[in-house]
Amino acid sequence: MKRDYKKKLIMGGNGGFSLIELMVAIAIVGIVLVSLSAVFERSGRLYxxxxxxxxxxxxxxxAVxxxxxxxxxxxxxPLKTGDFELKTATSTHLRFTTDLNEDGAVxxxxxxxxxxxxxxYSAAQQALQIVCNEGGAGQDIQVLIGNSDTLVTAVDFAYRDNDGNPTTFVNQMRSMVITLTAEAPAGRTGMIERSYTTWVDFRNMASNAAYN
Known part of the structure; x- marks a missing residue:
């Protein structure tokens, strides 16, 4: 007895997908792709x-x-000239002289x-500057931190006396706490902010003639 394969194919057999099954499969694949895309996006953003x-x-x-x-x-x-000392000490501005070559001249x-x-600190530029001979001839200004990407949002110089107490009197300052905060763009995450703080002693103040 011959099998009628042609008749079976026309009437619809077991070998194929219906339109509904195909649409369901496409929908499932679409959901999986969207989920994978979201996972990759989150991973890239985190990275x-x-x-x-x-x-x-x-x-x-x-910078700190x-x-x-x-x-x-x-x-x-070292030569006890009295010409080397703290000149300006505010929360955003520190100016001092130091005899690096030990010749007694600035x-x-x-x-x-x-x-x-x-x-x-320059609030207008959102940058922290380092300056040589501020206000004098040949003044040289350089940016220590702060550019088109990195913005300095806060600077705080806090001064301490010999007992570690806060002081605003220059002749009492023996140390300072430096805090610097900046932000930078991180893609679709937006701006992120980081801070760093450290304590530094003014090693030469106790023996400096200008402070005794």
Whole structure:
């Protein structure tokens, strides 16, 4: 007996999908693709945020450490001339002289051997500046941190006396707490913000003739 394959195919057999089954399959595939796309998007956003966050934290920390390193030498006056001391000490502006070459004269020839140094916050530029010979001839201003991507949102220099108490009197200052806050764009996450704080001693103040 011959099997009528042609008749079976016309009448619809077991080998194929109906239109409804095909539509359901397409819908399921679409849902899976949308879910995968969302997962990849979240992963990419997290990766970008983590990278920007790490880079920003390092940039802020490096800027604070530069301030701390220079501030430790503030008022260094080995020849006891009385010309090397803290000149300005506010919450956003630190200016001092230091006798780096130990010759008793203030060198203002520029970086990197400048002996009249300032750190100041520019709110207009949202940047922290380092300045050699501020207000004098040959004044040299450089941006320590702050550009088109990284914006400095806050700077705080808080000063302490010999007992660690807050003070606003320059002749009593023996240390300072430096806090710097900045933000940077992290793609679709938007702006992220990071801060760094450190404590630095003014090593030379206790023995400086200008403070005794």
């Amino acid at each position: 970008t945020t983590q990278n920007v966050s790490a880079a920003l934290q390092e940039e802020v920390r490096a 450490e530069i301030i701390a390193r220079e501030a430790r030498m503030a008022g260094f006056d 060198a203002t020839t520029g970086f990197p051997n400048c002996e009249r140094l300032s750190f100041r």
